[in-house]
Amino acid sequence: MASTSFSPPSSFVFNGENYHIWVVKMKTYLQAYNLWEVVNTNVKLAPLRDNTVVAQIKHHSDKRAKRYKVMSYIQNGISNVIFTRIGACTTPKEAWDKLKEEFQGFKKTGQQELINLIRDFENLKMNEAKTIKQYAAKIMAVVNNIRLLGEEFTDSKVVEKVITTFPERCESKISSLEDLRDLSIIFLSKLINALYAQEQRRASRHWEHAE
Incomplete structure (x- = not known):
């Protein structure tokens, strides 16, 4: 059961940049308090009647309090x-839609950002000086930003990117994985861990010979 204590968010503040990330964080935050549905409705609360019972009064009060909390x-x-944009808004939905209209409504900007991220993904290649983990983290950072913009990006596409851009030293391990199963359905984490293990063994042998 979610806590009913009132605790406004302090760990993330939207300042006009990365709106798509802020939206995900704020939505999750409101869901944690069972308040997300308040954002999706703009129906005004009907005034209480003279013969209203205690239970109805409490229900009305709770609904009003939820709106103020959100x-x-x-x-x-x-x-x-950013607050100046929504200062005149009187309901959570009105404020939420206002922010969405201003910062996500310009589709051209979002589309250009998506195009740039996809281009970054396509141009990624592993530098010989980088480790498997570093390269995988860089790939996933770009992929996660693409997904946050609403673009469907399958794991199989990421796996394909990984196996086609790794250096020659990884080819033997990739070949062994190809013998075991279809690379189109292999889990990305399994592929990365297998290649990382090979990299660690190679590094250990290098140090043994160096000694």
Whole structure:
């Protein structure tokens, strides 16, 4: 059961950059408090009637409090400069849609960012001086940003990128994996761990010979 304590977000503040990342964080934060549904509705609360029972009063009060909490979360999750954009908004949905319209509504900007990330992905190659882990981390950083922009990017495509851009020293291990199973369905983590293990063994033999 989610905690009912009120704790505005302080670990992330949207300042106008990386809106797609902030949205994911804020949505998860609101979901953790069972408040995300408040963002999706803009229906005004009906006024209480004179013959309203205690249970109805409490329900009405809880719904109103949720709206104020979500509005507070959103307001505290943005910088003062961004706050001026939603200062006149009276409901969480209105504020959320306003931010979305301004920072995600310009599809041309988002599409260009996506094009740039895909180009970065396609141009990635492993430098001989880098380790398997370093290269894999660099690939996944680009892939995760692509996915955050809403683009479907399958693991099989990432695996294909990995096996076609690794240096020659990895070819023997990749060949052994090809004998074991179809590379189109192999888990990326399994491939990276197998290649990393080979890299570690190679490094150990190098140091043994050096001694």
